[in-house]
Amino acid sequence: MNLDFSQIVPYIPFILKGIWVTLKFVIIAIIFGFLLGTILSLFKISSNKALNWIGKVYTSIFRGTPLILQLMLIYFAIPQLTGYDIQPFLASILAFGLNSAAYVSEIIRAGIQAVDKGQTEAAQALGVPYRLMMKDIILPQAFKNILPALMNEFVTLTKESALVSTIGYLDLMRRAQVVGADTYRNFEPLIFVGLIYWLMIMVLTTMGRIVERRMKFSD
Amino acid sequence: MIKVENLYKQFGENEVLKNISTHIDSGEVVSIIGPSGSGKSTFLRCLNMLETPSQGKVWVNNQEITDKKTNIMKVREQIGMVFQHFYLFPHLTVLENLTYAPMKVKGESRESAEKKARELLAKVGLSEKETAYPNNLSGGQKQRVAIARALAMEPKLMLFDEPTSALDPEMVKEVLNVMKDLAQSGMTMAIVTHEMGFAREVSDRIMFLDEGKLLEEGSPNEFFNNPRTTRAKDFLEKVL
Ligand SMILES: Nc1ncnc2c1ncn2[C@@H]1O[C@H](COP(=O)(O)OP(=O)(O)O)[C@@H](O)[C@H]1O
Ligand SMILES: [Mg+2]
Numbered sequence: 137m138n139l140d141f142s143q144i145v146p147y148i149p150f151i152l153k154g155i156w157v158t159l160k161f162v163i164i165a166i167i168f169g170f171l172l173g174t175i176l177s178l179f180k181i182s183s184n185k186a187l188n189w190i191g192k193v194y195t196s197i198f199r200g201t202p203l204i205l206q207l208m209l210i211y212f213a214i215p216q217l218t219g220y221d222i223q224p225f226l227a228s229i230l231a232f233g234l235n236s237a238a239y240v241s242e243i244i245r246a247g248i249q250a251v252d253k254g255q256t257e258a259a260q261a262l263g264v265p266y267r268l269m270m271k272d273i274i275l276p277q278a279f280k281n282i283l284p285a286l287m288n289e290f291v292t293l294t295k296e297s298a299l300v301s302t303i304g305y306l307d308l309m310r311r312a313q314v315v316g317a318d319t320y321r322n323f324e325p326l327i328f329v330g331l332i333y334w335l336m337i338m339v340l341t342t343m344g345r346i347v348e349r350r351m352k353f354s355d
Numbered sequence: 356m357i358k359v360e361n362l363y364k365q366f367g368e369n370e371v372l373k374n375i376s377t378h379i380d381s382g383e384v385v386s387i388i389g390p391s392g393s394g395k396s397t398f399l400r401c402l403n404m405l406e407t408p409s410q411g412k413v414w415v416n417n418q419e420i421t422d423k424k425t426n427i428m429k430v431r432e433q434i435g436m437v438f439q440h441f442y443l444f445p446h447l448t449v450l451e452n453l454t455y456a457p458m459k460v461k462g463e464s465r466e467s468a469e470k471k472a473r474e475l476l477a478k479v480g481l482s483e484k485e486t487a488y489p490n491n492l493s494g495g496q497k498q499r500v501a502i503a504r505a506l507a508m509e510p511k512l513m514l515f516d517e518p519t520s521a522l523d524p525e526m527v528k529e530v531l532n533v534m535k536d537l538a539q540s541g542m543t544m545a546i547v548t549h550e551m552g553f554a555r556e557v558s559d560r561i562m563f564l565d566e567g568k569l570l571e572e573g574s575p576n577e578f579f580n581n582p583r584t585t586r587a588k589d590f591l592e593k594v595l
Contacts, residue, residue: 257405258442262456262508263432272459276446 144324147315151325154308155332161228161305162297166290168233173240178270180245191241198238204299207231211303224305228297236293243285247278280351287344291337298333308332356381356512356543357402362411364397364567371397373567375411379512384544386554386575389564390590395547398564399514402545403427403434416511432460435505439517441497443489449476449500450485453507461508468507475503479533495526499533506537513537515546551594555579563587 144151179191198206211227214220251274259269279286301310312329316322357379364372371394379385387395400406401413404420404427412421420430444452453472457463463471476482479499489497498518505513515534519527531553538544538557548554554561554575561578563571565586571578579595582588 252442254438254440254442255444258436258438258444260405261403261431261434261436262505263428263430263460264456265428265460268459272455273444280446 139324140321141324141328143319143321144315144328147318147325148328151308151311151315151329151332154306154311154329155336157305158294158297158307158309159336161225161232161300161307162294165229165232165236165297166293168229169236169240169293170286172233172237174244174275176237176241177244177248180241181248191245195238195241198235199242203231203235203296204302206235207299207303224300224303227303228300228305232293232297232300236289239289240286243282243289244278247282247285248274250281251277283344283348283351287341287348290344291340294337294340295333356383356416357545358412358414359402360412360414362398362401362413363409364394364401364406365409371567372401372408375567375569377562377569377572379543379545381511381543382541383559384538384542384557385546385560385562386558387545387547387562387564388549388551388554388590389570393564394567395564396516399436399516399545399547402512402514403431403436405436428460432508433511435502435508435510435513437498437501437505437513437515437518439521441489441494441501441521443497443501443504445489447488448485449481449487449489449492452489452500452504456504457507472503472507475506476500478536479503480529493526494522495529498522498526498530502530502533502537512543512545515544515548517547517549519548519550549594551579551591563590565590 176191176194179187180195182188207227210231211222211224214222214227255273255277256269259273264273297307298309300307301313304310306314308329312325313322315325319325359375359377362372362375363370375398387398389395397406401408402415404413408421412419414420415430415434418425418430420427444455447455450469450472453475454465454468457468457471458465473482473485476485479502481496481499481503484492484496484500489500492500502518518534519530522530527550531550534544534546534553535557546554546558556575558575561571561573561575562569563578563582563584563586565584570584571582571587578587579591582591
């Protein structure tokens, strides 16, 4: 064992900058995936067969293939097919957002279907239109039930975000590799960013717990 | 107020309502009784189109609600419904449960909606519960809130589907009392119930459903004292 963390000290600012680089796309991908996932979940419970089908096929594709393949496809195929030179940042958001939407849509669909059917009937009997009913009555109850599952998905996305290092996006993971190559020491930078990932996840989980506690309206 | 003509309802092969024709007049209180599974709930739910009839027509206030062109949401604003299992909105306070639909559906101001909600809560004896969440209420309290929620829309007609069947015995009375007051205030009411004493006392008319057919219809005295069909006689012998 010859660990020597002093070797990476000069690189610490460089690595720390990676926190924001990672967070920047993770946050956007989470929001994008969440919004798209919500829409897809509404497709899945819709009485419109075509929308159902879209929701099902979408989920099947994005859950049925490796995330790294989706990332590569978006990063390499888009320039090849369209001539548009997509940046790693945008490709990462697209890949992670589209992928996350598939998982989120399943979580929300299950959450909506777990809300007592009587809630829908009560709203209908009061003359509440479908949109308002979903927004004000059904989704708030669904979200309360699925918050742990959603947080879990966000945690997974944050950790898996390290995959973007493979397309040259200078995130935390990639920076650890760069430092490793520079100093011929891989262990220390990897341990260091590992610690940072762990801290980020801890913060995310704690935030989730706080939201969860706030939402415990009824019990 | 309500007219029903040759109403049929099928669930797949199962014919649940068979050729029902009847009417409910303005201000009338009608109790619908019959064995479990006879189609009482389904019949009631056809009156506000929570179930779509397979055949036949239903009019509410001279408007044919079975007509596809009718905006059923508008009609439902005039029909309050109370369910066996309350179905209060658990993420809203009692007051919000009462103000939600008047504000969002009828566009009332918060001020007037809350004022009316407080009056209704006072009427059902739950003024002190306005900031409580439904899950912190007893069954009887929940059902009284549910009645107040429906009344907050100022409906012309109230439908009740076994409003006391899910309640502990000691809470049945508080709910029935609220319904009695409502009946005396002149509200048009259709009530599915197993509370025979209550039905006899408040109803202008009894409807007896059996296997999807409206077998008997008449005043409480006629029905309870001299049921015409053997099915009704058998039923009454079991429940009285
Ligand atoms: N949504 C439904 N789908 C299929 N069958 C139903 C549905 N609702 C009711 N039924 C059937 O219709 C019949 C009458 O039910 P219901 O109207 O609830 O009777 P009641 O209220 O008199 O007990 C029952 O046989 C029940 O199983
Ligand atoms: Mg029933």
